[in-house]
Amino acid sequence: MGKSFTGSEILLESLRRQNVKVIFGLPGGAVLPLYDALYSAGIRHLLVRHEQAAAFAADGYARVTGKPGVCLVTSGPGATNLLTALTSALMDSIPVVALTGQVPASLIGKDAFQEADTVGMALPSTKRAFMVRKAADIPSVIQQAFEIAVSGRPGPVLVDLPKSVLVEMAEPSYPVASAGRPRRLREWNEGEVRRAVDMILESNQPLLYVGGGVISAGASGELRELAELTHIPVTTTLMGLGSFPSRHPLSLGMLGMHGSYATNTAVSHCDLMIAVGARFDDRVTGRIDGFATNARKIQLDVDPSEVNKNVRVDLALVGDAHETLQALVAEIRRRGGFSVPPERHQWFQRIGSWRNEHPLDYDKYSNVIKPQYVIETVSRIASEDAIIAVDVGQHQMWAAQFYNFRQPRAWLSSSGLGTMGYGFPAAVGAQMAFPDRQVVAFVGDGGFQMTLNDLATIVQYRVPVKIVVINNRSLGMVRQWQEIFFEKRYCDTDLNFSPDFAKLAESYGIRGSRVEHRADVEDAVRDFLSDREPRLMDFWVDPTENCYPIVPSGASLSEMVVGPPQFRVEEEVLDDLWAV
């Protein structure tokens, strides 16, 4: 007979075997036995102030490490509070393992106190949701959960743990450790690789369109090798930022709704588009029948269901981006490399001329603080390996446009779901993974008010996150749309009744300050980035600043508006806007 342990002890040992170092959580009745075991388990636990923050922090941890982030909450409301963050992780393919308490097995289905159908509700928000029925099953379920979270296309997995299972005694049998090792998927064959290479070498005006799949697969090096070898310019999605250095000569930055004029014009004129780990999201493509109409398309994706989902492609290579890009590079080298033809140089010159025609820009001489200036200043002064988290809205897009991205896994953004309130707790998760790196959270005054209660968390655990509030006293992106598309009928976007964020930070015990003059920005940024403690800087920026270029909803990329508009919105476009 082996030794028996409680389900809680078995769970913690299973997590230890998955190399879990930190859990983000908030206790409650159903998980009390687990927290009791955690008391002496040697796994670090960070007490957050709202369960949503636990999952966002786990998401941030996962994005910077590539390993599953773990969150732990109680049953009922604890679990339901996770769902937004899990949906965000699913949309962005981020590996998170969520552990939720559940009422004792005998009470499930009886509408017991704090009972909710967590597994049922998590169904469309997760890659897989399990309920553990017996303590002896915990090791295999946890192993499966971690494997599923990272394999193929990563994503969140939920494990629901009835209280009765947490106290049940069992003799555990732990599976042989293989967890955390992603299963590499490959469905393409050599002939398809050769065909892809033919297409790449034949093209005069090719473009690499790169998404978060490159970062998930750890394929930034292979991407750069392919781009340099074939002299193909690279544009990234919001999720792909950091996969290719912003300042690389072949970098075109972000495409799509707020992509630059040069980038979106290049998309419209390219004759070959190579999509790598990108899903032709509507914010990228604009009106689908106007997207890259001149281009043949090759799609590299680990998820076969992404092929031909939104845009029909000429060739799909289903597989891990790392291995697939390697195969393309190897095939080109096997053919003796590639000497760049004059057409590609001309193509690059054309893109350069579009860049000169309408560069990403803002009023650099304004006396009012321009939000772009704050972001550029932080980008210039922050260390090279700084991690940047953003919330959702105008500041997110300005950061995407003006921050100098140098490396993968240093950019955290709730990109697919667009969840306000994400940035700050995600930064906390990232800082827990890398205590010695600078972690900066750019937040808007709207989104920050959704999760700022976790200021207490960073004080309690001395998590030195730097919070940059881009404060325009409004829900800026919504206000911008009301201005441009709804004839300035500003309906409930005014946030002038917000707290004084600097004083609020002080009340939590965090140094906070407000910056209202352009001349003070640089010194303020230098000062606060050099601090080893958590800090908050409230930058009062121009409340009228809008984010350009913008592709109006329902328009194609070639119909982007590059600056303050002098155009009228037709009735049917307004109808489309309501439908989005």
Add this chain to the structure above:
Amino acid sequence: MQWLLTLESDRDPIVICRLMNIFRRKGLSIETLTLAAKPESFSCITVVDTPGTDIDHIFNFLRSTEGVFNVACYRYEPSSAAAYVFVESNANPESVNRILEALPGSKIIFASQGKYLLEIGSEGRLPQSILELGEAGFLPLSRVKTSRESSQMELVGAYSS
């Protein structure tokens, strides 16, 4: 356009819930659906109506769904190229036997609750009446995709006589 999908799933009912949710969210019009339980898995066979442009995505989505495996997709095939026939629940079981007798080499690869999927042997040809849907409840098909690794193993499961 009519398609027949067959698949198996883990024995966890939540996977079936997920499956139904996928059908709903992807906008499939379900014309008939049968679930059957085996000791280790569930099997599902369904006839759906969806544009041909969507079926690739749906097939791939199903085969990449955690807990779902052995997905196969069949297209309505009103010609002699039909290699399978789906027999609806209202069909007379005797007619299934008649087809099996009339078409040497044909076999049942799924049977549950009065619904059958038959593979037509290479020696046989479906009667013209079935090809033209003259006989209600018979859907001639050709298989277009499968995620099964072994071409030998055709059983969706839940075969019962």
